[in-house]
Amino acid sequence: MLPIIQEITSMSEAHSPLPARRVALRQLASLALAGSAGSLLAACSREGGDNKAAAAKSPEAPAVISKAGEKVEFRYPDNPTFDLVYLADQLGYFDGTNTRPKYIGKVAAPQIIPLTGTGEIDFGSRMVPLVISAVASGADIKVVAAGNKTLQDAPHMKYFVRKDSGIRAPKDLEGKTIGINSFGACAEFVTKTFLRQKGVDVTKINFVVIPDDQAEQTLATGNTDLAIIHAPFSGRADHADKLVRLWSDFDLDGGLGGMQPYSAHGKFIREHPESVKDVVTALAKAANWVNEHPEDARQLVSKRINLQLEFVDRYAYVDNLVVTEPPIQYYIDVLEAEGKLAKGKVAAKDIYTNAFNPYAQDRAAAKA
Numbered sequence: 001m002l003p004i005i006q007e008i009t010s011m012s013e014a015h016s017p018l019p020a021r022r023v024a025l026r027q028l029a030s031l032a033l034a035g036s037a038g039s040l041l042a043a044c045s046r047e048g049g050d051n052k053a054a055a056a057k058s059p060e061a062p063a064v065i066s067k068a069g070e071k072v073e074f075r076y077p078d079n080p081t082f083d084l085v086y087l088a089d090q091l092g093y094f095d096g097t098n099t100r101p102k103y104i105g106k107v108a109a110p111q112i113i114p115l116t117g118t119g120e121i122d123f124g125s126r127m128v129p130l131v132i133s134a135v136a137s138g139a140d141i142k143v144v145a146a147g148n149k150t151l152q153d154a155p156h157m158k159y160f161v162r163k164d165s166g167i168r169a170p171k172d173l174e175g176k177t178i179g180i181n182s183f184g185a186c187a188e189f190v191t192k193t194f195l196r197q198k199g200v201d202v203t204k205i206n207f208v209v210i211p212d213d214q215a216e217q218t219l220a221t222g223n224t225d226l227a228i229i230h231a232p233f234s235g236r237a238d239h240a241d242k243l244v245r246l247w248s249d250f251d252l253d254g255g256l257g258g259m260q261p262y263s264a265h266g267k268f269i270r271e272h273p274e275s276v277k278d279v280v281t282a283l284a285k286a287a288n289w290v291n292e293h294p295e296d297a298r299q300l301v302s303k304r305i306n307l308q309l310e311f312v313d314r315y316a317y318v319d320n321l322v323v324t325e326p327p328i329q330y331y332i333d334v335l336e337a338e339g340k341l342a343k344g345k346v347a348a349k350d351i352y353t354n355a356f357n358p359y360a361q362d363r364a365a366a367k368a
Contacts, residue, residue, distance in 0.1 A: 070098060070272075071098050071100075072098055072099050072100075072272050072275040073099075073100050073101070073102035074099065074100075074101055074102065074122040074123055074268065074272075074275065074279060075102050075104050075120075075121045075122045075123075076101045076102065076103055076104065076121060076122065076123050076124075077103070077104065077105070077106065077107035077112060077121065077124070078103035078104065078105055078106060079106050079107060079109075080106075080213065080304070080305040080306075081212075081232070081305065082231060082232045082297075082301045082305075082312075082313075082315050083125060084125075084147070084262070084283045084286045084287055084290070084317070085101055085123070085125075085279075085283065086304060087286045087289070087290065087297065087300060087301075088282040088283055088285065088286035089101055090300060090304075091285075091286055091289060093281075093282035093285045093286055094278065094282050097275075097278040097282070098274070098275065098278070099272075099274075099275040099278035099279060099282075104121060107121065108211075109126065109181055109182050109211070109212075110182040110183070110184075110209070112124040112125070112126045113126045113130040113131060113134050113141070113263065114134070114139075116134075116141055116263055116264070116265055117134040117139030117140065117141045117265070118139070118265075119140070119265040119266075119267050119268070121265075122264060122265055122268040123262060123263065123264050123265075123268075123279065124262070124263055125147055125260055125261070125262045125263070126185065126260065126263075127185040127186045127259075127260050127331075128143070128257075128259060128260075128261060128327060128328055128330075128331045128351070129184060129185055129186070129189055129331040129334065129335055129340075130184050130185050131143055131261070131263050131351060132328070132331055132332060132335060132341065132346055132351055133184060133335065133340065133341070135346055135350055135351055136341055136342075136345055136346050140265060140266030140267065141263050141264070141265055141266060142263060142264060142266060142269065142351070142352060142353055143261040143262070143263045143323055143328075143351055143352035143353070144261075144262060144263065144264045144269070144276060144279075144280055144352070144353060144356055144357075145261060145262040145279075145280045145283050145284065145321040145323065145356075145357060146259055146261050146262075146317075146318035146321045146322060146323045146324070146327075147259055147260040147261045147262055147287075147317065147318065147321070148258065148259065148260050148315045148316060148317050148318070149255060149258060149259055149316050149317060149318045150248075150249050150250050150254075150255030150257075150258030150259075150316075151250065151255065151316045152248075152250050154231070154294075154313075154314050154315060154316040155231070155234075155248030155249050155250045155255075155258070156186065156230060156231065156248075156249050156255070156257075156258035156260065157186065157187060157190075157228050157229060157230045157231070157234065157248065157249050157258075158228070158229055158234040158237065158238070158245050158247070158248045158249075158313075159191075159226060159227075159228055159245065159246045159247045159248065160216070160219060160226065160227045160228075160229060160234075160237045160240075160243045160244065160245050160246065161219070161225065161226050161227075161243065161244060161246055162219065162220065162222070162225075162242055162243060162244075163242060163243065163244045164242075165225060167225060167226060167246070168246070169198075170194070170195050170198035170199075170200045171198070171199065171200055173195065173200060173205055173225070173226060174200060174201055174204040174205060175204055175205075176205060176206070176225035176226060177205075177206040177207075177208060177223075177224045177225050177226075178191070178205055178206070178207050178208070178224065178225065178226045178227075178228065179208055179209075179210035179215050179218055179219065179223075179224035179226070179227045179228065180207055180208070180209060180210070180228050181209065181210065181211060181212050181215070181228070181230060182209055183207070183209065184340075186249065186257050186258065186260075187228045187230075188207065189257070189331065189334045189335070189338065190249055190252055190253060190257040190258075190334075191228065191252070192338070193252075193253070193257075193334055193337075194252040194253065208224065210224065210227065212229050212230045212233045212234075213233050215227040215228070215229045215233070215237070216229060216233070216236055216237040216240055216243065219237075219243060220240065220242050220243065226246075227243075231313035231314065231315055232298075232301055232305065232307065232311075232312040232313045232314075232315070233307070233311075233313070234313045235310070235311045235312055235313035236307065236308075236311035238311075238313075239310065239311060253330075256326065256327060256330045257327070257330055257331065257334075258327075259318065259327040261323060261352070262279075262280075262283060262321075264276060264279075269356075273356070276356045277356040277358070279356075280321065280356045280357050280358075281357070281358055283321055284320050284321040284357060284358075284359055287317035287318070287319075287320070287321050288317075288319070288320065290315060290316075290317055291316060291317055291319070294314045294315075294316075295314075297314070297315070298312045298314055320357070320359035320360070321357060321359070322354055322357055322359055322360045323352040323353075323354055323357075323360075325348040325349075325352075328348040328351050328352060329348045332346060332347075332348060
């Protein structure tokens with residue numbers, strides 16, 4: 001394989017007519033020249049195996065096959081966040097495929113799964129409980145790739161209060177207002193589960209929706225008493241003089257509730273199975289690259305969302321983005337306990353498929 005600098009230059013010249021893409025690739029080349037070239041080679045040398053035969057035999061694989069060589073665009077939000085679709089695009093992992101993202105503009109976080117469930121966008125990345133609820137209500141949607149994972153030094157979300165608030169323990173939150181980025185997802189359910197375990201009456205807490213990029217300021221001005229902020233914006237709150245971090249979601253549940261997967265609309269899956277494989281493969285390559293080059297990834301995200309580098313929190317991703325059942329079952333159990341889901345209505349196997357992930361197929365073949 002060519003060295004990473006030559007590979008990036010080649011991809012830029014051969015596959016990237018857009019000036020913005022060339023700029024992004026030159027930025028990455030600059031990062032590599034600064035000292036990452038050797039390690040980048042290891043990440044970009046991974047190649048997913050051919051999954052056609054495995055997908056054809058899988059009962060979860062779609063029946064409709066796209067025409068050979070068909071150019072397929074998948075509709076995706078263009079949001080200011082740390083996201084593998086944008087990174088895969090910048091890194092050139094869609095080059096050499098017939099599949100490309102078509103960014104449709106900013107989409108509010110609470111609308112991503114509903115719009116994916118109705119097919120108005122083709123892929124969406126939001127938390128597992130939202131997908132479970134959508135499936136339970138009859139939406140045509142399925143998780144096709146795992147997403148980020150929570151580590152102690154790379155949590156999915158962090159909990160902040162004002163230093164002068166007097167809030168230091170879970171019980172102190174009764175009668176207070178908590179800012180979350182949406183209802184029905186991790187910030188609500190992971191928090192309520194934890195607080196109940198600590199003897200807190202959550203009915204005495206006021207939960208309000210505040211976007212992550214506004215949560216720090218809303219807390220600092222006293223409009224909320226606790227802010228739950230997701231990466232990458234949580235890093236800025238860590239540096240705020242008036243705020244202090246109480247916990248992360250790793251402290252609350254060891255990270256079990258921190259996976260944010262990628263889901264696709266059923267019609268797109270059935271009509272464009274090779275494109276789904278292209279997307280999942282590109283995302284898995286990008287995820288593995290981020291895990292191996294977290295600082296380079298932070299630099300790319302910093303430029304994308306126009307956030308000072310020291311404020312950009314890192315992400316960690318599930319290896320190869322292979323979906324496992326425990327993070328899904330966790331939220332099924334939580335939703336049932338919250339009375340949001342009838343017991344037994346949804347099984348974990350109804351929510352996801354690894355049929356389009358070549359790494360999962362390779363692992364299954366090795367076990368066989």
